Amino acid sequence: MAKRLAGGWTLLLVLSATNAGAIDSGLWSDSELTALRSLALSSLPPLPADPSNRFANDPAAVALGRRWFFDQGLSSNGKVACASCHDPDRDFQDGRDLAKGVGRTNRRAMPLAGMAYSPWLFWDGRKDSQWAQALGPLENPNEHNLTRGGCAKWVLAHYRSEYRAVFGEPPDLSALPDNAGPLGDKRARRAWIGLDDSARDAVNRVFANVGKAIAAFERRIAWNESRFDAYVRALGEQAPATPENSLSSEEIAGLKLFIGKAHCVECHRGPLFTDLDFHNTGVPARPGLPKDWGRLTGAEQVVADEFNCLGRYSDASPEQCRELSFINKGERRLLRAYKPPSLRNVARRPPYMHAGQFASLEAVIGHYNRAPAAPAGHSEIKPLHLKPAEIRQLTAFLNTLSGTIDSRPADARPPESSR
Incomplete structure (x- = not known):
């Protein structure tokens, strides 16, 4: 009936x-x-709390992260934002087989809802927090295609007062090269090597804070x-x-x-x-x-990541980084595991x-x-x-x-x- x-x-x-x-x-x-x-x-x-991000529940960081999430200025061509691959109208993904930013990537864009519950980010888990994950695309030549130094300088040029309101007085980066970074082209890497430790640390601190604000916004994306x-x-x-x-x-x-x-x-x-x-x-x-080994390489990458839970830019204490401290890596079963x-x-x-x-x-x-x-x-x-x-x-x-x-x-x- x-x-x-x-x-x-x-x-x-x-x-x-x-x-x-x-x-x-x-x-x-x-x-x-x-x-x-x-x-x-x-x-x-x-x-869940994110001890590695002390700004995770700061309303001002949420608001600033929202602006950065949608700002296409955070890309080398001024046309790519986080929302380009994580469109709210498409459940915070893009509907493409392979994500497209400045160029084409080798992976499908993952949806963002509920990601605050995951100890590992990306298909291969090569990041261990939402804020560290947010940094990856910014330096990826096929996504936002920014250098680390270029990103930090752009943020302070366009959002200095907003940055100060959340993170405190920003460093003076005006004397730094415009495009210095450890992952850029030869010129960018040469400029990065030429910076002293304090300059690199200042850039890294601003860069990490960009990720922390974006994560403060993203962690609230949830299902009804x-x-x-x-x-x-x-x-x-x-x-x-x-x-x-x-x-x-x-x-x-x-x-x-x-x-x-x-x-x-x-x-x-x-x-x-x-x-x-x-x-x-x-x-x-x-x-x-290219050949893709999944978690086998992802586990190695997250351990080596300077922005991981145990790194100097994390706000967590070592005992709060249990997932990373006890990570499984190098196991045969991780080959092409996603x-x-x-x-x-x-x-x-x-x-x-x-x-x-x-x-x-x-x-x-x-x-x-x-x-x-x-x-x-x-x-x-x-x-x-x-x-x-x-x-x-x-x-x-x-x-x-x-x-x-x-x-x-x-x-x-x-x-x-x-x-």
Whole structure:
């Protein structure tokens, strides 16, 4: 029996509601209900502290970080901002297979919602905080293409009073070369080597503070409740069925597959729908791109990063850097292992995987269903033997994970004027 609801949405009451019109918890075993509650947004703990960034909860830093997030002046051509690859209208990603800044990158842009909960940033985890992550694209020649010194001088030229209000009196960098940096071209690197230690430290301090303000804004980017979350809440409350809190028979079948036969929760678990670890799932290499070893090299990079939790620009004490202190690196299993992104809003952000290898959710599920050998290293997955109808059901469930995104208490829209 089906009941036609507003907007043409059809609810199959025989599976998702009782005769009285309430959500039917009898469809689920006790263990399944426990699994569903563990996935619901209501089980997400409060926003974690970032001891490495003492400005993380400073409203003035949030406001300044928001301006820098949208300011295209923070790029060599004046056309690229953080929001170029992390567009609020696209769930803070860009919808491209490979991110594009000043040039084309080798990776898909990751969405930003919920990243404050992750101990590792980027697909390979080569950064260990949001503020350190924000610095990477600024110096990447294919993204913002700035030199470190050029970035610091530009910020103080255009935001000196705002910088002072958050971070205190800025250093005088006027005598420094315009484009000195450790990661730039030969001329930039030569200029960087020519600076004395105090000058390099002053530049690094301003540069780190840019990342800390941007992170203060980004850490508030969060999901709102999806239809799946409303369904789990209604199950617990035995609430009446509505289009906003109900799942169809196909979506329920897909959810049962997600927590059961398809083994999705092995990597996509908890309210974030990710375990925040790194996995080799046999994703094919993309032709034309450099060899990519994933977490194997990412772990080495984060340990060497001068902006990591244990570095001099971190505000954390060493005992607050446990993730970095006990990092796993050099293990064979890390070869071509990547961090599984959250599946929240996943239906709204094709293409998928670290280099946009798959155009649709059906293609992703098909890959896991076949479980081909990895191009390098050892794949963790095994064939699922899902039938075509089950692939459709699983896809239908994944569509229920979509909800709006906000960045409370900061506005996620561009400011009227970046400067």
